[in-house]
Amino acid sequence: MNLQFLMDGLVVGATLALGATGVTLTYANLRFANFAHGEFLSWGAYLTMTLAGLVGGLSGAPLAAQDPFSIGMGLLACALLAAALTGVLALLIDVALFRRLRQRGTAVTAVMASFGVSMALRALLEALYSTSPRYFSEELQIALPLGAGMRATPDQLGVCAVTVLLAAGVALLLARTAVGRQMRAVAENPSLAQVVGIDVAGVIRTTWLLGGALAAVSGVALGLLVQVRPSMGAELLLPLFAAAIVGGIGSVPGAVVGGLVVGIAEAATVRFIGAEWRAAVSFVLLIGVLLLRPTGLFGRRA
Amino acid sequence: MSGSWSGWLAYAASFGVMALIQGVACLGLNLQWGQTGLFNVGVAGFVSVGAYASALLTTAAVEGRLGGCGLPLVVGLIAAMVTAGLLSAAVGAVTLRLRSDYLAIATFGIAVVVDLVARNLTWLTGGPLGISFIPRPFALLADRPLAYAAASFALVALITFAAYTLLERLVASPWGRVLRAIREDERAAASLGKSAAAYRLQAFVLGGALMGLAGALQAHTIGFISPENFAASVTFQVWAMLVVGGTGNNRGVLLGALLVSALWSVTGLAIAAGFPPEQQARAAALRIVLIGLLLSLTILWRPRGLMGERTAVSRHLDADD
Amino acid sequence: MSAALIVDGLVAGYEPGTPIVFDASLRVAPGEIVALLGPNGAGKSTLIKAVAGLVPVSGGAASLDGLDLLCRPAHRRVALGLAYVPQIENVFATLSVEDNLALAADLGPREGRRQRLLAALALFPDIETRRGELAGRLSGGQRQMLAVARALLAGPRVLLLDEPSAGLSPKIVGELFARIRAIANGGVGVVLVEQNVRAALAIADRVVVLVQGRNRLEGTPAQLERDPALAALYIGRPASGVPA
Numbered sequence: 094m095n096l097q098f099l100m101d102g103l104v105v106g107a108t109l110a111l112g113a114t115g116v117t118l119t120y121a122n123l124r125f126a127n128f129a130h131g132e133f134l135s136w137g138a139y140l141t142m143t144l145a146g147l148v149g150g151l152s153g154a155p156l157a158a159q160d161p162f163s164i165g166m167g168l169l170a171c172a173l174l175a176a177a178l179t180g181v182l183a184l185l186i187d188v189a190l191f192r193r194l195r196q197r198g199t200a201v202t203a204v205m206a207s208f209g210v211s212m213a214l215r216a217l218l219e220a221l222y223s224t225s226p227r228y229f230s231e232e233l234q235i236a237l238p239l240g241a242g243m244r245a246t247p248d249q250l251g252v253c254a255v256t257v258l259l260a261a262g263v264a265l266l267l268a269r270t271a272v273g274r275q276m277r278a279v280a281e282n283p284s285l286a287q288v289v290g291i292d293v294a295g296v297i298r299t300t301w302l303l304g305g306a307l308a309a310v311s312g313v314a315l316g317l318l319v320q321v322r323p324s325m326g327a328e329l330l331l332p333l334f335a336a337a338i339v340g341g342i343g344s345v346p347g348a349v350v351g352g353l354v355v356g357i358a359e360a361a362t363v364r365f366i367g368a369e370w371r372a373a374v375s376f377v378l379l380i381g382v383l384l385l386r387p388t389g390l391f392g393r394r395a
Numbered sequence: 396m397s398g399s400w401s402g403w404l405a406y407a408a409s410f411g412v413m414a415l416i417q418g419v420a421c422l423g424l425n426l427q428w429g430q431t432g433l434f435n436v437g438v439a440g441f442v443s444v445g446a447y448a449s450a451l452l453t454t455a456a457v458e459g460r461l462g463g464c465g466l467p468l469v470v471g472l473i474a475a476m477v478t479a480g481l482l483s484a485a486v487g488a489v490t491l492r493l494r495s496d497y498l499a500i501a502t503f504g505i506a507v508v509v510d511l512v513a514r515n516l517t518w519l520t521g522g523p524l525g526i527s528f529i530p531r532p533f534a535l536l537a538d539r540p541l542a543y544a545a546a547s548f549a550l551v552a553l554i555t556f557a558a559y560t561l562l563e564r565l566v567a568s569p570w571g572r573v574l575r576a577i578r579e580d581e582r583a584a585a586s587l588g589k590s591a592a593a594y595r596l597q598a599f600v601l602g603g604a605l606m607g608l609a610g611a612l613q614a615h616t617i618g619f620i621s622p623e624n625f626a627a628s629v630t631f632q633v634w635a636m637l638v639v640g641g642t643g644n645n646r647g648v649l650l651g652a653l654l655v656s657a658l659w660s661v662t663g664l665a666i667a668a669g670f671p672p673e674q675q676a677r678a679a680a681l682r683i684v685l686i687g688l689l690l691s692l693t694i695l696w697r698p699r700g701l702m703g704e705r706t707a708v709s710r711h712l713d714a715d716d
Numbered sequence: 717m718s719a720a721l722i723v724d725g726l727v728a729g730y731e732p733g734t735p736i737v738f739d740a741s742l743r744v745a746p747g748e749i750v751a752l753l754g755p756n757g758a759g760k761s762t763l764i765k766a767v768a769g770l771v772p773v774s775g776g777a778a779s780l781d782g783l784d785l786l787c788r789p790a791h792r793r794v795a796l797g798l799a800y801v802p803q804i805e806n807v808f809a810t811l812s813v814e815d816n817l818a819l820a821a822d823l824g825p826r827e828g829r830r831q832r833l834l835a836a837l838a839l840f841p842d843i844e845t846r847r848g849e850l851a852g853r854l855s856g857g858q859r860q861m862l863a864v865a866r867a868l869l870a871g872p873r874v875l876l877l878d879e880p881s882a883g884l885s886p887k888i889v890g891e892l893f894a895r896i897r898a899i900a901n902g903g904v905g906v907v908l909v910e911q912n913v914r915a916a917l918a919i920a921d922r923v924v925v926l927v928q929g930r931n932r933l934e935g936t937p938a939q940l941e942r943d944p945a946l947a948a949l950y951i952g953r954p955a956s957g958v959p960a
Contacts, residue, residue, distance in 0.1 A: 205694070379501065
């Protein structure tokens with residue numbers, strides 16, 4: 094049997110994992126499903142592209158690629174800056190909208206507001222950049238043989254490596270640092286966190302910055318491996334939710350594993366059933382988990 | 396002069412038809428969210444199922460596609476409600492016991508799956524091209540735009556009024572009071588035990604059936620349907636109508652439907668007049684941004700919408716608290 | 717003795733316009749244990765929650781060492797030296813015992829953080845042996861001790877305890893109250909909200925009785941034990957463990 098679909102699934106799963114990590118953190122700490130999270134992926138990709146265009150325009154030459162990858166350090170630097178900007182965008186939306194709804198105690202309304210925000214953010218990208226797809230690089234990559242009949246391009250392997258590094262970093266941050274402990278405490282009981290002396294509003298700011306930045310990196314990875322389109326994030330929203338819920342809300346390792354599960358299930362569906370049904374995979378997984386184990390694989394909270 | 400007058404009247408009537416059709420879907424959403432607190436982010440999916448069900452049963456037979464039974468319009472409308480209601484029952488049975496935001500994610504997923512089915516099961520749905528030649532009730536008047544628009548408007552207005560009256564009676568009935576009690580007080584809901592789940596499911600199914608009815612009306616008004624007609628922006632518009640008009644108030648819902656449709660049409664006209672053709676697709680996206688802003692600002696500054704719920708009840712309790 | 721915590725004519729309640737505490741006053745000096753007693757629904761818990769910053773205040777004043785509390789959010793009050801231990805859900809069940817304490821230790825200066833954490837653990841041998849476990853696995857008494865240890869790590873001037881004895885066996889209550897006495901003797905002012913009147917009177921220096929959100933009686937335990945008014949309030953004394 095050709096195992097290439099496993100490799101494809103791993104690569105898709107890697108791009109999902111970071112986005113799902115952001116979903117799981119914001120969901121756990123803010124206690125609402127943010128339907129605008131997918132748009133942070135798109136905005137991260139478009140901001141990176143715009144920054145790269147600006148830098149290229151100012152320096153007079155497009156950003157150089159770093160062999161064997163199709164992009165270079167210049168674009169990575171732009172992606173980092175774009176990730177920070179996306180985090181700030183998430184924070185601004187929270188200050189303008191979600192925080193006020195939280196203070197009013199109407200978190201369910203925040204879900205609907207996030208749905209409105211997601212439509213508006215996507216439409217704004219369409220208005221600014223049009224719906225035609227764009228690419229970070231025109232370069233065609235040769236897939237390297239990896240054994241067992243599997244192949245992957247250098248870019249794909251690079252995305253997997255970045256995901257592993259970043260996810261491990263976030264997991265360590267949560268497990269070992271003061272900020273991480275505070276985030277876990279706020280996720281469990283915000284009111285107790287306050288009286289323990291934790292600045293809950295500050296922790297929530299950190300959560301948005303981190304979640305937005307991770308989403309942006311995920312969006313750049315997706316843009317690099319596939320293409321950049323205004324609807325790219327919205328189309329990933331269901332897979333991201335599925336990955337976060339399969340893994341268990343609040344668990345970073347869970348989000349990574351959930352991302353891989355969704356990615357491999359999608360790739361298997363494409364291989365054995367048909368590419369047109371790929372988008373249904375997340376829904377099936379989601380319903381399965383909600384029915385059988387609503388806390389997910391790594392979830393502790395009921 | 397009289398020619399342009401009748402032109403404007405025909406335009407106004409066909410605008411009214413589309414606004415009321417979305418109003419019917421919005422009445423269904425109001426029953427689910429406004430009365431019962433059930434969060435449905437997949438409105439477009441339920442509307443779509445209704446549209447396809449009615450189209451399949453009422454169109455003439457076509458080579459390579461199922462359906463084409465050529466049944467009368469009224470059978471199509473009933474079938475649309477039954478099909479969308481059955482889908483709601485299936486979704487509701489699985490997800491209504493979960494946290495409210497899981498219901499939101501699940502209904503969002505249902506809309507994605509319905510869209511996939513519409514695009515890919517060509518033998519059933521016609522695929523990306525959709526279904527055309529759906530019978531229109533007043534096709535005989537097609538060469539007289541004003542009469543056609545007026546007749547369509549009268550029919551849709553009658554159906555909307557019937558739906559409105561039915562819902563108002565239900566809301567005032569003991570059944571409606573139980574729904575609000577469940578929405579307002581989790582403990583009351585718990586003390587009702589299994590029957591609370593049954594009440595929730597009934598409201599979800601009836602709301603879904605109304606969305607299906609709206610889909611069928613849309614199919615028979617335009618005469619063709621394709622997956623593009625049921626994009627996520629439909630869900631978004633119906634929600635905007637509910638929030639702007641006033642959650643929990645059926646008259647507010649209809650007012651919201653008119654206002655949001657009017658905003659949509661006026662901005663559409665302005666874009667057609669003000670932007671060169673190659674820029675129009677991008678400018679059209681700004682309409683969604685505008686409605687998104689309207690939705691957010693209403694939630695922030697006028698959470699009860701223009702016409703809040705009439706019966707004095709406390710605001711929605713947060714399900715997490 | 718000058719008071720560290722001063723609460724004057726406080727009005728507080730969860731919903732605007734429907735106060736639960738109407739006019740409550742409290743003075744707590746360093747090293748003093750003030751028992752806050754009263755029948756169910758008197759507003760005892762609401763009063764200390766309002767002082768801690770969890771319940772909206774609509775009138776009156778509260779200060780710690782002369783600094784206004786009411787203008788500061790809850791977490792800043794902790795930094796001023798006000799520690800509050802809720803009656804239920806007073807530990808983070810999904811965090812380890814050590815992480816629960818680290819949350820409080822992190823807020824102090826970096827220097828000596830580890831020492832403070834270990835010192836707090838050493839006060840409570842029962843939980844010291846279970847430092848790596850999830851706090852959710854502790855018994856009720858151990859949770860209460862962990863919550864008090866965490867509150868102490870913040871280096872409080874005044875400690876607010878909401879029914880610490882609720883649901884605990886008499887033996888554990890004895891141990892816990894002995895610790896509370898030791899903490900007060902170290903110079904910390906303690907406000908003890910209690911349904912367990914006997915245990916509270918045994919360790920309190922002063923008693924304030926709240927009825928329907930207002931101060932009703934005040935005095936030393938010896939004075940109040942003889943006061944028929946207190947006895948009248950507690951005829952058919954309610955079982956402990958019900959939040960007031």
